Amino acid sequence: MPRRRVTQADVAALIGVSQATVSFVLSGRTPSGVRISAETRQRVLDAIRITGYSANPVAQRLAGGHNQILGVFTYETTFPSGGRDFYGPFLIGIEHAAEQIGVDLLLFTSARVVEGSRRLATSGWQRLGIADGCLLLGQHEEQAELQHLLDTNYPFVFVGRRESEGGRLPYVGADYLSGTRRAVLRAADLGHRRIGYVGARTSDQPTRDRLAGYQAAMVDRGLHPSYIESADTVSAAAQIAEQSLSAVLLAPENGPDELRLALSEMRIRVPEDLSVLLLGQPHHRLPGPTRWSGFTIPREQMGSRALLLLSHLAGTSYAGIPSPGGPALGGGRTDPDLHQLLDCTDVAGETLVPPNGRGGAGTLTRSSTILEPKRTHA
Known part of the structure; x- marks a missing residue:
């Protein structure tokens, strides 16, 4: 018993x-x-x-004390499966910051993942009271839940930029807009004129920021945007060839290795015939030696900075710990910046080269039949 x-x-x-x-x-x-x-x-x-x-930490909280416990809630499954490890680097940064300031972490996992996402309300708002504050991570957040946390003044920080009415929602995010804009300009400076964006045009904030950076850079250089939204890599490769693109920007949800295989079936070589730039680390990768060009997302730093900001908002920071965006916390401390965007790191890689002078991937085809994938027989 x-x-x-x-x-x-x-x-x-x-x-x-x-x-x-x-x-x-x-x-x-x-x-x-x-x-x-x-x-x-x-x-x-x-x-x-x-x-x-x-x-009992809940009883301590009701008594007006702090538990020195900070929560972590992810809208999608936290631990990796099938080679996908999106949250791992964030959690590493969060753990390092927790060690630095001397707080414990509580991972909220009682809410089941339904249709790819979980909800705070499903697990009960009372559970959040165990922690002094909570970090939120994920792509499929529920706006009503975030508004409820704001209305109740519960300390929380979103890992990733999120817009809110009146700018009240605190976050630590990556500057996707500037990173994507630089990627376009890098390709254009090498002579590329037909630069496409490969990825779904969804309404989540990271996608909107990447698309805004792409569109701004294309307009700046007087180039015409080209969008390829197919989730199927074979279809995406066919559209790249059909549009005679010489360079593409690849959103993280698309696997660069799978796309490269599909392109090779059409006799399109990366990077000789098509340059590829990654807009952040892909969600899953096939093992291989390719050093992809593009930029990386500072996920560990985002996790660490987000926890330091949350610690400040929850009142659990110790004197002498650097405040994110300000001097040391403690006596005479200043309020940190509630909206922090960290720079993405450009990666030179080996998949961005000048265009081959033949007009793009589509000019490699002698007839429309080459656009079909090469068929093999058992």
Whole structure:
């Protein structure tokens, strides 16, 4: 049979003192006029050790204290499967920051993932009270839930840029817009004129930022945007050839290795015939030696900075810990920037080269039949 949780009353009964005495010893604060001898204090500590008593964090919070516990909630499955490890680097950065400031992490996983996403409301808002604040990660957030957290003044930080009414929502994100714009300009500076965007044009904030950067750079250079939204790599490769593109920007949800294989079936070589730039680390990769051009997302740094910001908002920061966006926290501390965008890191790689002078991938075909994938026979 499962053992019930040991309470302060159990500890008090074991050594014949009041529950208030146990509470005073645990808190380290004794009210005026109350004296607890060193012998009694030691007996309480020994009883706590023997019984394995641990304080109830929810009760501590209700008493007005801080638990030194910060939560992490992901809208999608947290742990990787099938080679996908999107959250791993974020969690590494979060853990490093937690060690630095001396707080524990609580991963909220009780809500089931339904149709690729989970909801805070499903697991019960009360669970959030266990933690002093919570980090939120994911692509499929529920706006009503975020608004509820804002309305109730619950401390939270979103890992990733998110817009909100009045700019009240705190976040630490990656500057996808600037990174994507630089990627276009890098290709254009090498002579590319037919530069396409490969990826779904969905409404999530990262996609909107990448598309805005792509469109702004194309307009800046007087180039015509080309969009390829097919999730199927064979179809995407066919559209790249059909549009005679010489360079493409690849959104992270698309696998560069799979696209390269599909292109090779059409006698289109990367990078000789088609330059490819990645707009962040792909969600999943096939093992291989290719050093892809583009940019990387500072995921570990985002996780670390987000936890430091959350610690400040939740009031759990220690003096001397650098405030994200300001001087040291503690005495005389200043409020940090609630909206932080970190620069993406450009990667030279080996898949961006000058155009081959033959007009793009489509000019490699002698007839429309080459656009069909090469068929093999068992």
